[in-house]
Amino acid sequence: MNKKIIAVMSILGALLIAACGGGQGSGTQSETTTASQTETPAAPATGSYDPNRGEGKFSESNVTIGALDAAMAGKGKAIAETKCFSCHKITDEKLVGPGWKGVSERHKPYWIMNFITNPDPMIDKDPKVQAQLEICLVRMPNQNLTDEDARSIVEYMRQNDGVK
Template identity: 90%
Template sequence: MNKKIIAAMSIVGALLITACGGGESPDTKSATSAAPQTETPAAPATGSYDPNRGEGKFSESNVTIGALDAAMAGKGKAIAETKCFSCHKTTGEKLVGPGWKGVTERHKPYWIMNFITNPDPMIDKDPKVQAQLEICLVRMPNQNLTDEDARNIVEFMRQNDGAK
């Protein structure tokens, strides 16, 4: 009985090896392995992504920051309590995502707004976000925030960082 099982497993193993490319000629293998490389999209050119601005509709020209607006910060805190605090803390401590302490000192307000309203393209392109992803291991989900929500959250982040 054991000899029959060993013989059957040997046949199955030989079939698997053959099915996984053992029967192709070297020329066929080269052509086959070259095809997926040409279909894989190229990495974005470094000049097409601005890590200081991020990717999205917000920029220096359409996000104006002045003195801290406490009413906006209050609205931002309420939104953050619902959408953000399950993954982020207001301290520097990591929860699921990184802590928020000092975020407005590390990034421009329009970069933050682009990231929280448009996280997927920035996760794919931004070197700092990719480095953070390696630490946190979880991609930030798109919370479908409005422009106003994003601006209010930035104001709350500014308040958290001691802006006056």
């Protein structure tokens, strides 16, 4: 009985690691994402971390949010089903990572986009992210999302939080 449990847990662990996309993929997705990230100039360095903006190229000046875009939210949902839902739920319930309920109310859209496209520096610098890491005990892997993917996920998070 114990051997079966260990075998099942090993398989589940391997699937979780594979689903989170921890490794570098070969192909154009990573190369395209890296190229597009280097083409857009980063926000000016202020010498200190701004917990309201996060660490990355997105800021209030280059992320515009208006009325909910249902088509973009639909695309964000599809991306989240592939890249995010192995670790996150859309409720406030913790799975591996924290639940998404209320995320778009607690954080600015550009902060969310900086975090999901640039998680490592934010984990290292952001006090709220570090507090979540102490609860969840697992660092969010870089999913190599494009800017458009990140924006679509933000729109899906807004829809999940009831934005009309």
